[in-house]
Every structure is written in C-alpha cells, then in structure tokens.
Amino acid sequence: MNKFPKIAVIGPGVMGEAVIAGLLRTQVTVSDHINASGPLLERGEELRQLYQINPFTDNQLAVENADAVILSVKPQQLPAVLKDLHGLINQNAVVISVIAGASLSMLGDGLNHKSLIRSMPNTAAQIGESVTVWTDSSDVTESQLRLAKQIFEALGGEVYVDDESYLDMATALSGTGPAYVFLFMEAMIDAGVHLGFPRRISEELVYHTLRGSVDYYISKKEHPAALRNDVTSPGGTSAAALYYLEKAGFRTAISRAIWAAYERSQELGKGKQGSDPEKKVF
Numbered sequence: 001m002n003k004f005p006k007i008a009v010i011g012p013g014v015m016g017e018a019v020i021a022g023l024l025r026t027q028v029t030v031s032d033h034i035n036a037s038g039p040l041l042e043r044g045e046e047l048r049q050l051y052q053i054n055p056f057t058d059n060q061l062a063v064e065n066a067d068a069v070i071l072s073v074k075p076q077q078l079p080a081v082l083k084d085l086h087g088l089i090n091q092n093a094v095v096i097s098v099i100a101g102a103s104l105s106m107l108g109d110g111l112n113h114k115s116l117i118r119s120m121p122n123t124a125a126q127i128g129e130s131v132t133v134w135t136d137s138s139d140v141t142e143s144q145l146r147l148a149k150q151i152f153e154a155l156g157g158e159v160y161v162d163d164e165s166y167l168d169m170a171t172a173l174s175g176t177g178p179a180y181v182f183l184f185m186e187a188m189i190d191a192g193v194h195l196g197f198p199r200r201i202s203e204e205l206v207y208h209t210l211r212g213s214v215d216y217y218i219s220k221k222e223h224p225a226a227l228r229n230d231v232t233s234p235g236g237t238s239a240a241a242l243y244y245l246e247k248a249g250f251r252t253a254i255s256r257a258i259w260a261a262y263e264r265s266q267e268l269g270k271g272k273q274g275s276d277p278e279k280k281v282f
Contacts, residue, residue, distance in 0.1 A: 004030045005028070005033065005147055006033045006034075006035075006065055006066050006068075007023065007028075007029055007033060007067065007068045008034075008037065008063045008068070008069045008070065009034065009035065009037070009072060010037050010038075010062065010069060010071050011037075011038060011073035011077070012037070012038045012044065012047055012072075014126065015098055015121070015125065016038075016072040017047065018121075018125040018126040019070055019072065019098070019125070020047065020053060021051065022125065022128060022151075022154035022155045024051060025128065026150075026153070026154040028147075028150045028154050031052040031053050032052070032053075032054065034051070034054065035053070035055075035062040036053050036055055036056065036062070037057065037058065037063075038055075038056075038057065040057075041055075044057065059081060063085060063090070063093070064090075065090065066090060066093050067092075067093055067094070067147065068095075068148070069085075069089055069093055069095045069096070070096045070098065071098065071099055071102070071107075072098045074099075075099055075100055075268045078099055078102055078106075078110075079271070082110025086110065086111055087113075089111060091114070092115075093113075094115045094117060094144035094148060095113055095116050095117065096119060096148055097116070097119065098120065098121055100120065100175065101168070101171070101264075101265045101266065101267070101270075102118065102268070103269045104116050104118050104135075106269065108137065114139035115141070115144055116139070116140070117134055117136045117140060117144075118134065118164065118167055119132050119133065119148075119152065119167075120132065120170045120171045120175040121152070121155050122176075122177060122178050123178045125155035128154070128155060128156055129156045130157070131156055131159060132152040132155055132156065132158045132159070133161060133166060133167060133174065133175075134148065134167075135160065135163070135166070135167060136148070168266050168269070169262060171261065171265040172258045172260075172261035172265060176261045180257065180258075181210075185210060188202075188206045188209075189203050190202075192206065
C-alpha cells in the first residue's frame with residue numbers, strides 16, 4: 001500500500017466530511033488522494049474548496065483504484081449504493097461502513113466484496129473526539145486493519161470488538177449517545193431559564209457543569225454511583241432533586257430509550273425502513 005492511501009468516501013454528508021477532515025488533520029493521507037462522491041454537485045464543490053479533495057457524482061468512478069472505500073450514506077440510501085457498486089470495488093481494497101444497522105453479510109452480499117469493516121462512530125468525530133466501535137470480516141488483511149485503525153483514530157478513540165452483535169449495541173449507546181446528552185443539556189438550560197436566568201447565563205452554567213462533571217469523573221476513576229453519593233447530602237438539594245428524578249422514572253426512561261435505539265439498529269439491518277416509536281421495548 002502507498003504511503004498515502006487512496007480513499008473514496010461515498011456519502012459526503014456530515015459524517016463523510018468529518019472523516020475527510022480527520023484524515024487530513026492527522027495526515028493519514030493527502031487531499032488529492034481523497035475522492036468524495038455524492039449526488040449534489042454543489043456539495044462536492046464545497047468540499048473541494050474546503051479540503052482540495054476530488055469531488056464526484058459517480059460512485060463507480062470515485063472508487064476506482066481506491067485502497068479504502070468508506071460508506072457513509074444514510075441507511076435508507078444503502079441498497080441503491082450497494083447495487084451501484086456491486087462487483088466494482090477493487091478486491092484489494094477494504095470497505096469501511098459507518099452506517100447504522102449495515103451488517104457485514106449485507107455489505108458482502110450487496111457489494112460482492114470480502115474485505116469488510118463495520119464501524120459506528122458518533123457526531124463528535126467532527127472535532128476528533130468520537131469513540132468508534134468496529135469489527136471486521138475474516139478476509140481483512142493486517143495492512144487493511146492498520147489503515148482502518150488509523151482512520152478511526154483520526155476521528156478520536158477506537159474500540160475493536162470481535163463480535164459483530166456489539167455494533168448494534170454501540171449504535172444505541174455511543175453512536176446515538178450525543179443526542180441523549182444534547183436533550184439533557186437542553187432540558188437543563190430551559191429549566192434555568194424557567195428559574196429566571198437569562199438564557200445566555202443558563203447555557204454557560206450548564207456547559208461548565210457537564211464538562212466539569214465529566215472531567216471530574218475521569219480524574220477520580222470511581223464508579224458514577226460513588227461520585228453521586230459524595231455530592232448528595234442527607235436532606236439536601238441534590239437528594240431532593242434525585243428523589244424526584246427517580247420517582248419520575250428518569251433512569252428507566254434512559255434505559256428504554258437506549259433499548260429502542262438498539263432495536264431500531266437491528267431493524268435497519270433487516271431492511272426495515274420504519275418503526276413504531278410507541279411500541280413497548282421492555
């Protein structure tokens with residue numbers, strides 16, 4: 001493999017752009033070795049101006065001579081992409097999917113390709129702070145594994161697993177996880193405004209509270225329950241708030257939300273395009 005691998009990104013949306021930016025920021029490859037393919041000419045031109053990469057609207061042309069093909073389209077678009085690229089990817093290339101629910105067998109059958117990696121990063125990949133859970137097919141070579149690891153490290157941390165079933169779990173926990181955090185932040189900010197804070201001040205307080213709490217957890221290296229107990233005085237404000245959260249089913253709601261995301265990831269893997277958000281998940 002060349003010093004600077006040729007990489008094709010199919011689906012230059014938010015995650016696709018995060019991959020491109022990460023590859024260039026960490027010098028995994030160079031801009032003229034990156035092809036980005038999508039249906040919109042203006043999007044391709046935007047990425048060309050930002051990163052000096054090669055834009056395409058033809059997936060088949062984009063993957064020619066690629067060392068790695070990264071699939072980052074929406075799950076609903078994947079069947080058309082698989083059909084378009086069936087049997088056309090260089091057999092020496094590794095295909096890396098960052099698509100929720102896309103199993104190795106689905107990718108292998110759809111592309112007629114053997115060297116496959118399935119992964120799940122999250123939105124923090126845009127700033128190099130993602131955690132990517134990934135696994136591979138038995139045909140992936142050592143050099144392809146090293147390249148994949150470099151790509152995932154360009155997005156943040158990476159966790160390799162040897163059981164593909166963990167990918168649906170990772171999709172629900174870490175892949176979708178930022179959405180839960182943002183909703184929690186939004187609720188806290190709105191509560192601060194309801195108390196009487198200007199929104200600007202409420203946002204600043206919530207931001208520093210969440211960031212400080214995570215940094216404190218990392219520095220202490222203790223179980224979150226122990227840290228929660230440390231800041232919960234008998235009969236105090238934290239005890240009152242936590243009692244209400246438990247009574248309102250906060251912990252159960254989080255658990256059920258993650259389970260719903262897990263089930264949805266499995267549905268996507270079976271080609272189901274819609275789901276009932278009201279169905280019972282426990």
